[in-house]
Amino acid sequence: xxxxxxxxxxxxxxxxxxxxxxxxxxxxxxxxxxxxxxxxxxxxxxxxxxxxxxxxxxxxxxxxxxxxxxxxxxxxxxxxxxxxxxxxxxxxxxxxxxxxxxxxxxxxxxxxxxxxxxxxxxxxxxxxxxxxxxxxxxxxxxxxxxxxxxxxxxxxxxxxxxxxxxxxxxxxxxxxxxxxxxxxxxxxxxxxxxxxxxxxxxxxxx
Numbered sequence: 724x725x726x727x728x729x730x731x732x733x734x735x736x737x738x739x740x741x742x743x744x745x746x747x748x749x750x751x752x753x754x755x756x757x758x759x760x761x762x763x764x765x766x767x768x769x770x771x772x773x774x775x776x777x778x779x780x781x782x783x784x785x786x787x788x789x790x791x792x793x794x795x796x797x798x799x800x801x802x803x804x805x806x807x808x809x810x811x812x813x814x815x816x817x818x819x820x821x822x823x824x825x826x827x828x829x830x831x832x833x834x835x836x837x838x839x840x841x842x843x844x845x846x847x848x849x850x851x852x853x854x855x856x857x858x859x860x861x862x863x864x865x866x867x868x869x870x871x872x873x874x875x876x877x878x879x880x881x882x883x884x885x886x887x888x889x890x891x892x893x894x895x896x897x898x899x900x901x902x903x904x905x906x907x908x909x910x911x912x913x914x915x916x917x918x919x920x921x922x923x924x925x926x927x928x929x
Contacts, residue, residue, distance in 0.1 A: 724808050724809070724827075724829065725801060725808075725809040725811065725825055725827055725828040725829065726740075726743055726808070726809065726810050726828065726829050726831065727811045727813075727817075727822070727828040727829065727830045727831065728740040728743075728810070728811065728812045728813070728831045728833070729812070729813040729815065729816055729817045729830075729831070729832060729833070730815075730816050730832045730833030730834050730835075731815060731816055731833075731834060731835045731840075732833040732834060732835050732839075732869070732873075733814055733815075733833075733872070733873070733876065734868075734869050734872045734873070735833045735869070736812060736831070736833035737812060739831060739833065740784075740810060740812040743810055744780065744782050744810050747778060747780045747808065749776075749777045749778075750777045750778045750779070750780045750808075751773055751775040751776070751777045751778065751779050751780065752780040752781075752782060753768050753779075753780070753781050753782070754782045754783075754784075755781075755782070755783050755784075756783065756784040756785055757784065757785035757786065757788040757789045760789060760793070760797070762793060762796055762797065762800075765781070765797060765800055766800050768781065768807075769781065769800050769801065769803075769805055769807055770800070770803075770805070778807070778808060779806070779807040779808070780807065780808045780809075780810065781801065781807055781808070781809045781810070782809075782810045782811075782812075783797075783809070783810070783811050783812070784811075784812045784813075784814075785812070785813055785814055786811050786813065787813050787817060787821050788813075798824055798825065801825070802825060802826070802827070811825070811828070816832070816834070835873070836864060836865055838857065838860045838861045838863075838864045838865060839861055839864075839865050839869070839870060839873065841857045842854070842857040842858055842860070842861040842870065843870075843873060843874065843877055845857045845858075846874075846877075846888075846924060846927065847887055847888070847928060848887055848888060848928055849928065849929070851925055851928060851929055854925075854928060855921070855925075858921060858924070862917055867916065867917055867920070871900065871903075871904070871920065874900065874924075875897065875900055878893050878896060878897045878900075879897070881893055882894065882897070888927060888928070892926075892927050893927070895926075895927075896923055896924070896927040899923045900920075900923065903916065903919055903920060903923065
């Protein structure tokens with residue numbers, strides 16, 4: 724069986740992906756990602772008898788981020804008849820053609836909630852009023868940890884691509900988010916976390 728996990732809600736999709744793998748107790752698990760995959764090892768693992776007892780499980784992260792030539796070869800391997808379980812996690816929402824490339828997969832989509840999406844999109848220069856409205860809606864509807872996780876990912880992406888926000892402010896914000904996380908985990912945070920986070924973001928966009 725092939726299980727596919729994707730969507731913009733990376734935290735939830737990754738949790739479900741790991742939960743699925745962890746449910747395979749006493750299995751023979753091989754893990755690969757887009758940076759360390761080996762076609763020969765994958766082919767041998769899928770098509771050769773196992774010397775280790777237990778169900779064979781192949782776990783691949785960001786399969787659709789590798790080059791097309793290698794992707795086509797891996798898809799041919801995992802789509803061929805076999806008795807292994809395959810778990811695939813992608814760090815974004817896949818398009819229809821990508822999903823159709825694994826026709827027998829059980830697809831699990833994890834979209835962002837509308838409030839989270841709107842809040843992240845409101846983090847732009849001189850947009851404090853709209854941000855505060857969306858932020859307070861997010862606090863009511865979504866886990867704060869999820870918002871922080873997505874915010875960090877967004878800032879990292881903006882630091883490597885185009886952003887309307889100044890680079891120095893993005894770097895400062897990211898470092899302050901790390902410090903916020905540390906203080907929260909060590910009990911050193913004197914201000915409620917949601918208020919401290921609000922102040923960090925307001926300094927970024929004002």
